[in-house]
Amino acid sequence: MRGPQSPGPWAYVGPPLELDAFVGRSAQLAELASVLGGSRLVTVTGAGGVGKSRLAGRAAARWASGDAERGAGRGWVELATVRDPQLVEYAVLEALGLTDHTSRMPREMLLEHLTGRRVLLVLDGFEHLVETCAGLTAELVRRLPELRVLAVGRRPLGLAGERLFPLPPLDEDEAVELFTRRAAEQGLPVAGAPEVRELCRRLEGVPLALELAAGRLRALSPDQLLRRLDDRFRLLTGGGRDALPRHQTLRTAIGWSHELCTPAERLLWARLSVFARTFDLEAAEYVCSGDGLAARDVLDVLSELLAQSVVSREETPAGPRYRMLDTVRAYGADWLEAAGDADRLRRRHRDWYLGLATWCELDWFSPRQREVAARVEAELANLRAALELCLTEPEGVHLGQYLAGSLWFCWVGCGRLAEGRRWLERSVELESGYERSRLKALWVLGHVAILQGDTVTALRTLRECREQAERCADATAAAYAEHRAGCLALITDDMSGAETLLRSALDRYREIGELNSNVLMGQVELAMTRAFQGDLPDAVRLCEDVRGICEDHGERWARSYALYVLAYAAWREGAPARARKLLGDCLGNAHAFDDLLGCVLAIELLALVTAAQGDPAEAAVLQGAAGRLWPSVGLPLFGSAHYNAPHEVCEAAARRALGDTRYEECVREGSRLDRDAAVARALGHDGVRPLGALPAPRGARGREGAGKREPAASPAPEGGRTAG
Template sequence: MEAARLMTVTGVGGVGKSRLAVRAAARSAPPDGVWRVELAPVRDPQFVEYAVVEALGLTDHTTRLPREILLDRLAGRRVLLVLDGFEHLVGACAELVSELLRRLPGLRVLAVGRRPLGLTGERLFPLAPLAEDEAVELFADRARQHGLETGDCPVVRELCVRLEGIPLALELAAGRLRALSPAQLLERLDDRFRLLTGGGRDALPRHQTLRTAIGWSHELCTPAERLLWARLSVFAQTFDLEAAEYVCSGDGLAAEDVLDVLAELLAQSVISREETPTGPRYRMLDTVRAYGADWLEATGDAVRLRRRHRDWYLGLATWCELDWFSPRQREVAARIEIELPNLRTALEFCLTEPDEAHLGQYLAGSLWFCWAGCGRLSEGRRWLERSVELESEYEQSRLKALWVLGYVAILQGDTVPALAALRECRVQAERVADLTAVAYAEHRTGCLALVTDDMARAETLLRSALDRYQEIGELNSNVLMGQVELAMTRAFQGDLADAVRLCEDVRRVCEDHGERWARSYALYVLAYAAWRDGDPAGARELLADCLDNAHAFHDLLGSVLSLELLALVTAAQGDPAEAAVLQGAAGRMWPSVGLQLFGSAYYNAPHELCEATARQALGDARYEECVREGARLDRDAAVARALGGGGVRPLEALPAPRGPVSHALGDAGKSRPAASPTRKGGETAG
């Protein structure tokens, strides 16, 4: 490989490697973009590739491994990949980077860590601490952020020299200027050096200095600040105030005091605050977090705090599952997205700690709306498979994980494992008389029959499942999706009137509850019926709404189905060239959709008819040219074009460099009480 294609920035923690890499990447961005992967929160080497796929925003619903997805989606593209904080995963990262660079000529990698990757052709850029003048300038700048002027005096220069120009150490020191003068800082730093310089004799002086600087800052904290610092180390990446108040309070720190103590840590640059779409959140630098984690382990309180962390996020997932069926559905999607690092930490704790497997099964199952509704099938399946492999005395939690596993496998087009999971769920649920699990297993088996074109069996199973849902009073997005799926069986068997009745009922219930995800699929069926009834304008309006919602939820299946039908409607309205462009855009999406719907005579019919119509109008050469034009559009651009250029959010760019640094858990397995669905004409009406 070429030396220039892999560069690794190395240096001690806190020296500014990440900040340098972000700025360098922004200045040398290749045509197809720069993507940053934060690897510090990843603990399992097997999840390195998932982290890269996620950072690149590569939604894929197939059973392909993450590396296959990366190789496929990056082929022919010129991309810069920034791998930040890889040192604890060096083996997995080195192996992945080696293959990616070998097979993707347009890829460049900027790695950031405390050690090299050790690959042939790797160019190293050891990052030294700041020179004395630069250190003084940084210290003065951080002091001004706290409303203070330090000037350039011998005391400040001596302080910067003692801290050896390490940016993190300087920023922590500047955070103390609200309470101490530079002279007092220097005096106390001398004491801390004598007391805290540690490590083996072979440790690098700068490693000792950094730990000393953090330890010195730690020693200057009040007991409450030290306690909160240690307890906050259980969070992965960012956290909000409510989570900190629940997880970190008790045993010496009252919940009502957490905010004040947190504010002090913020003022001292131990943590930083950032604004997000879900509100303000806090972040602790990895080096600072690691120091706090060491202290937490030393207190013997680490397992209890990790369990409290798990409890909070188990409760969050429970309430988000309930709120998914509400006007807050999009907010739930955004909240789950930003909390994924903490949810993964909670899942890992459950699946590795003795006697916690049932909670891991419940948590993995409760996140079905994230896996299926927000485009995370591959990751969800991994957690679900891990969870159901574990022994558990709580059958209800495992049954939930089983039917969700079957559902996810169906959406990936992996029918054999899906059927196996659903059969096991059905048999075990009947054995223990879990009526809810029986209904879900039957529903998803009907869904499997639907996508494999067995319409008679699909209709029988879906009707039975809907009857069971009504008997137990179950009403949520899954129930409504079952009714939409039943409507599809009716539409595909020629009974459009019944399909419309069922989906209009779903639409009314969704609008009453503010539900948008299941509603989008109901709109798809209504659009199909409108097109069949000779109303392409009405079909287009319904499909625009459907596509906008599906894209917002990262729902590839909903997006591609809408695009295919929209292409047919476009052809019917007299624009075969644009119809072919939309088909090309849909064709680019299909490889990432696990469902093998192009093998379905029913789902494939709009595509076949549109292609025949467009080819006849354009001729083969022009049709293929338009298809190629559409295939060049990425998902955002394709949806924007289909919607007339509006309403599509741009992909997230490389983040700017950052500076340093009363919940009640619901009963597992219980669902929110709901009014019993009404009945119309023998069908469940929501």
């Protein structure tokens, strides 16, 4: 997710395997783009599989490219797999690339971020959430005059001023062209075959039906396809007697394709329906195997479903992944329910993602940290489904608490505080009978609340966690609760209290053999208390120690905060060039992890360093850029006099050098930069730096050594490797 910004360039990559409904759609595309230009709310309606999403995506791309000079942005909100109406607004935030670390409601955040910005919002697959989407759309359109909404679904939103754009199936010639093109892509020329035209006529021009039929051409001739379809047409027609013919045809085509599958293919099709959005091969092999389908056979059966266009493959930053179109998934889900196997498969799905979260939490403290971030991003829809199942089944509540707590690195390290807080609060409100799971969720909730600037909730939650952990003799939860209490004292300027709590927490971590990114952050926070109290050498020793451990383990996220403290010390010691180099590395890493707090802290300090190097105008621009980001982090600089000191020193120096009028002009210039642009400006180049390479890990450990490290000899209180 990107930070609080006007949505920048957004390239539409249509829903995978969405059919090429643009054979013969040029006139409708032009018409929709024209309607979109003159209406603030347009809804494309039509049967499933008729090509609504692809047409909407092309129209959105055309609209935004024509409006590029006005800075138009777009966001594609995929709602088909969103089941909880409360997650709709979070899905919109995610689609627009908006990160907000505060405890504000998502609608408030949307209204604030979109005010005055020219944006096209596409709501795709909203029909099962029509009431929620209608309410949200009505308010956004009413309060944001520059906003346009393009809704895509099987029914209208039912709002005043809504312009409907019904999308019919392809006509006969267009259908034949699409079918023959798909055949040619498989090296099977069928152009001119009389059976093709009859087949397309029977399938009534529904692109999904044509695609499924074309996927069978490797095994069956057009004549065989036609005869098999003719045999099954009446039998497989779905829906009630009053259903639209094209709805019946679509279900017929899917059912017919299903009938042509082998028993193993049907079985896998049904079981794959438990996945939300995309999945990988390992997940499919675990979740879908057993009871008639061996794990070793899943790949071969999946390959057949790929060849038949039931499943599609896509490349992602997390590696190759698979998905089914929503209509195809829904058909499989019906069969899974009919077989009485849905509950068992949902629990296998839940168990896989519990295991995945556990593994990723351990792997976060390793050279694979970036891969973990990409993996969790790709699996968010499935993790949400697992959380939902856990928290709606009384016997699974403790698993939901454990899962919400284990994903702390996603909520905190990957810019998803608001969503994390929702799951954490929901989980700790439930009785599970497993206190340790709830305690983990409690200290993570306290951590999230601190980062959102909600000190009241943080204090209450952490006190409860500490007291209950002591009663239960849960040494791990007690250490984490004390650590986060120390962090809370730090940002509220209680340096003495923070130092006491953090030192005690680090001692507890050593006693239980705990070493991970959280532990290292505790040492960085201790270093900051020392720096704020004027002991820079001690702060440097502590952070150099963290830096070394991070390089041993390939850890980058906690390392970026250690670099921030080292840069702060360098500035205080009169070495701005060294501080700038450290901050460049810090900011590049924080931005790559979508860590909004890490970004804004680095930009604030870079502004001060820039002023110290004789460029007050650029320093003011960076302060303006940071000022735009801070409201989405929480109270600017936490309301802390210590954290705020660099900002005040920089502002005073820049105002003296520039004068008030010029200073304010530069701040306004910076406030117009979105986060990508602000980071690029701060780093001094046009492109945002990718996640920086680290030195080769010194004796990097494998998975077995990544979670634990033998503590070094206990140092004096001033420093040393206190984290490990």
